[in-house]
Amino acid sequence: MIYIKLFLTFFKIGLFSFGGGYAMIPLIEKELESHNWMTSSQFYNIIAVSETTPGPISVNSATFVGYEVGGIFGSIVATMGVATPSLILILIICKYLLKYQDNGIFKNAFSGIRPVVAGLIIAAAFFVAQTSVFKKSVTVSTIHDAAIHPFKYLNFKSILILVIVTLMLEKFKLHPILVIFLSGVIGVVFFYII
Template sequence: MLLDIFLTFLLIGFVSFGGGYAILPIIELEVTRHGWMTSQELIDIIAIAGMSPGPIATNTAVFVGFHTMGFPGAVTAAVAVTLPSVLIVLTIAVFFYKINEVPAVQSAFYGLRPIVTALIIFAAYSFAQSNGLFTWTKEAMMGAVVFLFCLFALFRFRWHPALVIFAAGVAGIVVY
């Protein structure tokens, strides 16, 4: 089982670009495919991982590994999901100054930007759908109001994200 966790998160680490939120749909696919947890359990874990210090993808991997195999699973998942990034960054660092000005390299980086944005939007849509935000229940409507308030506070008033998270938590306590 530890080997499965290692190989799964190693593969996720190698094929995922764009940061933690872009990786989450791939983690969800693999975790549910292996039967390690349900989508709802993973959504709960992602919520905790997002509130925890550190990268959300690594935190999610740690929580999935811990849920599946305890402490050894957490360590295995953390090492596996971060190892590709370490290897890729070290390799790129060695050659970056030599290839940075190559037009094909610059074009590749520009080409990756739209897919990263699409993956982040897809992850947000999937989480909203899994949490019932597209249904017409009282809870979903209140969730949509809290969501819109949070967006407004972030964009219009430029509130610090930690303050918005705190306000959303307080709203959750009051509303639910």
């Protein structure tokens, strides 16, 4: 039964996640919470691993979550679930979009979808920040306390890594693959050695 649930859950995520893997993160988290498959902290560890391994984050996340929930077969089922809607939709789009690409309804529909995608990516960034940058969960009602007592709420090691990564990308123009590797090394030094 767990394999059917995994497939259907990730099929639904794959079907309704416009904008790629980062837009899926809030949907995956919501589904994991509703099924009690893992905690937010466990999920964001999976997201961190998914970001550093080759391939799309959506497929990697589905594979890792499936493995945690149902072993190897669970990872296969979850991966198939998240990829199947894209395959079906791209086949339909290839057939009809080229034929109707200048239609005003299609253009307006995609114009309406773009802001939603941006919002989902911003929400994903917020959710990831809650588990990596903050020691405690920060909500609108606790922002005031976090501003008054930053040492109580903020994880300064993570913030320092964020600053270093931003410098590596913007100032020194390092390749993102090298930045991911270096960030892993810095994470080991900051959180394991120090």
